[in-house]
Amino acid sequence: MLPLSEGQNGPLSPKLLLPPNNLGLYRLKNFVGRTDELERLRRWLADRPVIAITGPSGAGKSTLATALAVEQATRFEEGILWISATGDTAFNFYDVVRVVEDVLATGITNQPVSTWPLLVLQQLYGFNRLVVLDELTDADPDTVDKIQAMIRMIGPGGQGRFVLIGRSIPQPLLRAVGDARLHLGGLTLTDVQAWIEQNRADYPLGPEDAPLLHQLTGGHPLVLRMVASLWHSPDWGQLIDLISVQHPDDWDARMKAIVSATLAFMQKMHPHANRLLTRCCQASGGFSVDAAAHLFWENRHPDTTLPDITRQLTRLGVLMHNPQQNRFYIHPLLQRYLSIASYPGFPPHLQRHYTLEHARYYLSVAQQYSRTPPHRWPAIDGDWGNIRKAFNFLQESLEERLERTAEEALLHFDSGDIPLLPASMDDILILLRNYALALRGYLIWRHPPEGRRWAAAGIIAARLLTDRRAEALTGLTLASLAYFHHEYATARLWFRRSLPFFRQAGDFFPVVQILKNLGMVERAMDNLEGAFQHYAEALALATQHHFVLEQSILQSLIGSLHYAQKHYEQAIEWHRKALHSLKTADHSRQSLAWQAVHYNNLGLALEAGGHYQEAIEAYNNAIPLHRQVNNKRGLSTTYGNLGAAHYQHGQLQKALKWYRRDMAIRDSLGNRLDQAAILHNMGHIALELDNLPAAADYFTRSRDLYRQFGQNDLAEEEQILLDAIRDRRVVVG
Template sequence: MTKESRLEALHRALLAEAGQPVLFGDLVRAVWGDEPPAGPLPALRSLVRRLRQSVEDEIVTDASGYRLVVRRPGPAQLPADLPDFVGREDELAALSSSDAPVLAITGPPGVGKTALAVRLAHRVRDRFPDGQLHVDLRGFATGPAVTVEQALGRFLRALGVPPANVPLDRDEQIELYRAKLRGRRVLVLLDNATGLSPLVPDVEGCKAIVTSRNELPEQTRLDVLADDEAGALLDRLKIDGTADDRAELIRLCANLPLALRIAGAHLADRHLPDYLAELRGDGRLDALEIEGDAAVRAAFALSCGALPADARRLFGLLSVHPGTDFGVRSAAVIGDLSTEDSTRLLDVLVRSGLVEQTGERFGMHDLVRLFASEQAGSGGPPALRRLLSFYLATARHAAELVSPAVRRLDPLPLDLEGREFATAAQAQAWLDSKRVVLVAAVQVAPHPFASHLADSLRGYLNYSAYRSDLGTVMAAGLASARESGDTAGETAMLNGLGHLHWMRGAFAEALESYGAALELSPSDLMRSALLNNMGLVKRETGDLSGALEDMEQARQVQHGDTTLYGTVLSNLGTVCGARGELRKAVAHFEEALRIWEVNGFQVKIAVTHEELGVAHIELGDFDGARRHLDAAWAGYQEAGMGESRPNVLANLADLARKTGDPQQERAWASRGLEQARKIGDVRAEVEVLIRLDELEAAVELADRINYPVGRRKAQLKLARHDPALAAELLRDVRDNGDLLLESKAVLALAEATGDAAVAQEALELAKAREQGAVVARAEAFLAAQPPANGGSTSS
């Protein structure tokens, strides 16, 4: 067979059993038949590596074979097509036949840009089998616009990138976005853009449709509907009348689709001549400066004026909602209504044409929302306060379930109670569904709602890896707190920004933010939390002495907060472990474990068992390590987190290797790799790749995510057969003060060079730090060396 046909044969064999592991031997036979190569498994591994680069499907390594996971269907985000769309056939024909990578549709508000763009997207969607992306950028809305970073984050997640893998840097987001689109045919619909942006794919095979009120290159500029097209729209809206009356309605609505639709909804049960008489009135002349607003305002004023008083009131108040759409419950809070009344009045507003309904969600055109805001009057600020009170109360309760260990600002007195949830899963689901609205709410909220809502969202956005949103809410909350002189709020926001910088690997900026917060900190508990965080950053940068000093001070400063005290103890244990002080690490972990057990913190119990398991592996106490790692795994399973903790599988694989069970090692590691990729835990992916001996891949991935400890662990294995790499690794370990790896790096140099004196140095280092596993390996190496004189005897 040719190399190409071997790839095809391998792909066919895996595809035939998609989702199921195919044994190594079966794959070798499928590829090479009765003439396997001399080294079938290395040859198969090489072929699999090439296949992974040539297909989109995921190929997972299992204990006894490989498993193919078929690529999921692409995103399908297009809004529903308008059933009453008419006209624009010339524009549709030209746009749908264009080969241009960007189709720009521009024009004044209300002229039907979005309707045309959506119709066009549905017409050409079959040409883009890999999916369609859509975002309303809100470039001309009264509330906050969607930033390029926020939109890129949403697109990347829709393209299969786990939240934790979405870069924080805008240029890196753009690069990854285009990389995910490369080789695919994807349609991107960008509605209400202020201009062209990096959201335009600029990738062969992909196309963007962009709508804007602004002038754009190579644009299709929409004018109002032609008379015959406007007449066809009236037919679709079932508006009867004489030819003259219909023509006058079209003229008074300035041939604008939005105005005609609002008028059509208003005319559902009215006589056209009566409506025309009202439309001719002076109210139509009360125009805004935006082109076309006179017609829309006239239709709006009549429809609004015909509403019952309670529906008219709710219509005006709905303009305070910060998101693109809203539900029945949010509308009830805004209007201070029961759910039943909210449902009834929304139905009235939908029938009037002023509110649009899609499924269970409701929204308003930007112009209609602007007009609604003029009707809100003095009721607007109280309505916004009610909504923010509801969102803040609900978000805080949800966050306490989802991220209970995060310290938060003291709660505000609120006008309303929020929703309550029975489980963390329910709370997470609500936060996921409301995330976009909550981020927008922080940006429009007055003080102190902005900083308190940002603070409530901080832990959720952090743990869920919505980093762009975290940056947005922290910046908005910080500005609000500083403007109002709220020291506690400013401290909390600086703490959140410190977390964000830490996740980005911007350690200097993280320490700067934490340090600024520490100077402002109003309480010992917050000072302790900040010192703990600073210690963690210093641990990451290799400043273990600084980390130890900060964490010891954090332990002394805090008073009476059990959760914080236990957290500091656990982190102290990790620092002591990195310093090679394994007995101290175990003592800290055991004290923390007692705290968690007394307080019933199930997840923290499991985490601490895992930390103890790792420490006992280093000590060479494999029975103790197994006891703790088994307890950790059982605890995660009991807490429903078994699928989200792949790192414990890497540690179980490590223990299996050290106890001489390579088959179990590979089974644990293969399972860990699958879970790490499934949830986007890239650090855990590095760890399990090391256990699977995929060392080059582990080094590359560790460098890409700025994970030097993972890189060194992978290089440690490679260095055993490469003296130059072993010497370079040892310098790196010592330069960065990684004392736990030092003895291992020295032993790797000994193994690479066969130098017994270097092995003796490794043995002494390992004994001093009680690294029993390294001691055993160093002693085995030395025992295998011939005597110094080469073992010869005289005759």
């Protein structure tokens, strides 16, 4: 649990400990009231899998959801996830996957894309976790379908809960919500009085001003700050006139009028601030103080500093400041207004200039991914929306010139059909190449939906710049992405295209890795002979150049090929060679992790060859290594293998012991379908022990898990076993 930091307490619990989360606690700075609304949401959340908060922009929906999440922190002790759209695209399912990976480090993005909805579901069903989905109004239909399916499968019996937020909610999700929807209006007069008292130091208001402030703003938090900041200013009369001509119940129109008046006032009093804000509205997901200083701020007024301006904009309610991350955010309503009403006022050439500057600045942020280990990527991910926006702009600029998509252009890559581009495109090409290189690791490990298009654009940019190394490296990225998506012919093509450059350059470490990857591709395509050839060539080079870790990995891969062909003695020999090679390696975390893998693979080969006691010894050797590197998944796999080995050896009670240990880890990881498979195995052991009640319990639990996650064929198999147990009891009875 994480402490709620000083300065972000809000009016809730100042000593509250929070679970793993990515909440924007800065929203609670001016939070008051909402007692009745919180009570209603709390009541619904007790027994509903999903609730919703709707209402006009500026009503405080996100703030209320944040307050609810913080208030319920002790209940959702295993994680609170805040998910919203990134970049210029509508809310999509990758936004969900990215945040789950950032907050919970589940490894979901290493699994096939088709399994992501089921894996996300497993992280919610059996855990006390709250998921807040913000700005769902324009979510794409496929994402809506996936969210609806997860809500339906969790049901009231699951522990995970959803809070949906939007000006409106897509109809399929509203049907899932039912009557558990709160349409949020403004604060009450009493709450506005409390707001004035709380913010007395910032605004020239007293208790006597509360009725008029409430009348003008309807108590909507965003415009409360705006109107309070203009209170009795030179533009006060104009503001009153603007508001008075709006329909009294049309708060969307009223808020737009107040926004317009506030920005007009700012333009007159602080034109440099207005320019800053208009440029900032192009940021996606907020922006850092450094970005404000080096990208958005044009210091044409030496008497005014950036901190002065940001303080004024924050007081006006135009900017929100997150002191923990030192980032600023523009309210979505203001961002939409500025993007439509102000930013188009810049000439097209200036807009393009600003967008290029955006891309140049965020390249330095993107490059942090290549210098930072993956477990620290969440610290960079606050700017993922800005990076994504920049890369998309560069890619679309290239495709506009090519008059086809980058992936289509690659089909003509060797035919000379890619035209030379004018020198004015050089900046775009250089940035594209550099983004593709900077994000190689991110694309391979996190698999954003644009990954293959970005890699294709990077390859074309590198070719047009005659940068053969960048072309080869980005080709490897595209090959890895194709392999991940089971497009093996494409993966083989791009591994082969990249290989000659590194051979000619005498850069043998990537040569070894490419040959290894080609072997893996051939194996996936059931060409075992081709896989042997690539592994053998790679092994010879790794041995020659003393790449010890790669040498051991290749020996293990050759052992696995023998295992696949049921040549168990040869497999045992190669896995032992792999372990022997690592005896001369360092004791790094990576080396220890691979030793554990090799022992596990050796155990499988020994077990398949009938050497059960030796297999058990190999598995036991893997256990302390998995623990040293804190590899829970590897430890779980080894526990399961020990259960299977003891079962084959006729040691049923020991098999149950290891399966129970495996179950405990799978439970902590949220691998519910793996738990179902283990329960199935335990059911068979109970049958052999003639313990029919225990067998029935294991098979029932397994069946229910399979049903819960839509695996109906497997659930039916468990039901057949349960029917057989019932019939056997009848006969015995």
